[in-house]
Amino acid sequence: MIEQRPSDERNREQDRHRDRGVSIAITHVLTIGITTILIAMLLMSGSSLLESETDRSVETSLETVGERLADEIANVDRIASRNGTETVNLTVDHPRTVSNSGYTVELLNDASEAPLIEDGPCLRLTARSTDVVVYVPVAVDADLDGSATGGTIEISADGNGTITIEEVSG
Secondary structure, eight states: OOOOOOHHHHHHHHHHHHHHHHHHHHHHHHHHHHHHHHHHHHHHHHHHHHHHHHHHHHHHHHHHHHHHHHHHHHHHHHHHHHHSSOOEEEEEEOOSEETTEEEEEEEESOOTTSTTOOSSOEEEEEESSSSOEEEEEOOOSSEEEEEEESSEEEEEEOSSSEEEEEEOOO
């Protein structure tokens, strides 16, 4: 004897089998969607990490260039003050770029806008491709004037108590 099931029961069983097929497709779509979101978040966080490391590298490089230049300016000031009214010129080579960014050096007589530097003259080094600005104090008695881009820089003391910098083209 063959047992017959009512048609409602048979339809429910067929619906269950159809739902299983839909369930697998939905699982794949959700898995791919979640994986895509996680990879996108990973790439965005990696990009911001790289950007902050680049800024830190530029800042460190500018500090190094600034400290070297501040020492060279102080040496020109000492030589000029020791020799009296003579002019002193010193040509120095520095990198044209730091971390793939050009930069500008400015001499400031007043460090009032510089954070963490009390009073006195300083250098302001500004990177072009990032928002990094570095201030380096300079130990000189002379007035400071001028600005230059990275590369070969000429430091001049005119004998009247003023030290200037300018870029040397070449």
